[in-house]
Amino acid sequence: MTRPHHRPTTPGEAFFDAIEGAADPAVVAELAERTAELLVRGARGSDDAELVERLVHLAEDEGLEALAELWAAAPPTTSAGSLWRLYLLREWVHAQPLEAARQFDAGRHIAQADHVVAGVAEPPGPEELRAMVDQVLRGIAHSEFGDVLLRAAAFARVVAAGRGTEPVGGGVPARRGPAALMAEMADQLEQAARLELAG
Numbered sequence: 001m002t003r004p005h006h007r008p009t010t011p012g013e014a015f016f017d018a019i020e021g022a023a024d025p026a027v028v029a030e031l032a033e034r035t036a037e038l039l040v041r042g043a044r045g046s047d048d049a050e051l052v053e054r055l056v057h058l059a060e061d062e063g064l065e066a067l068a069e070l071w072a073a074a075p076p077t078t079s080a081g082s083l084w085r086l087y088l089l090r091e092w093v094h095a096q097p098l099e100a101a102r103q104f105d106a107g108r109h110i111a112q113a114d115h116v117v118a119g120v121a122e123p124p125g126p127e128e129l130r131a132m133v134d135q136v137l138r139g140i141a142h143s144e145f146g147d148v149l150l151r152a153a154a155f156a157r158v159v160a161a162g163r164g165t166e167p168v169g170g171g172v173p174a175r176r177g178p179a180a181l182m183a184e185m186a187d188q189l190e191q192a193a194r195l196e197l198a199g
Contacts, residue, residue, distance in 0.1 A: 033080045035070065035080070036071065036079035036080035039079075040079050044145075052141045059090065064091055076189075076191070077188070077195055081192070086136065086148070087137075089136075089185075097127070103162035103163050104162055105123070107160065108120075111157050111161040114153075114154040114158045115158050118132065119132060132155065136155070148193075149192050150189075153186045153187075156185045156189060160182035
């Protein structure tokens, strides 16, 4: 006997209202991780195009601030912490595509292996980067989550390398600050990916 197929869901207003009403930080953290797991595991293998697009546009539909309240404090190696970093990367690329493209272009000559893993079309212009980050999020439904995280980590590492070439005040290369933060995000995404792939 075959089991009925249940359509995967994404959180809606009722879920976010419930989070806001939960005062206990441990309860909020547990709900946040459960929601992240629902997204990651529930969407896996879905051929529902509408669901996949809801995943891609979740930050726009629910608001990045709502996702921040839910997931930003989660440890980086959890599903919640990983999803927060994925949506943060997407938000940055869509909000500042010219800057993202410039930094990625500068970094791809330094972090060549990561450039290949990131899989950005050539030449890596603003539209190519937007398409790539959206494709990464679609991968939550169509790929192994660990592979999604590795691709995002590679992208962040290339951007970090590009940021490291940019001068800051006095012509000093920006080896700290934004470059270091992006490199840290790359490390966190990669660590989460390794844990995911190890089961």
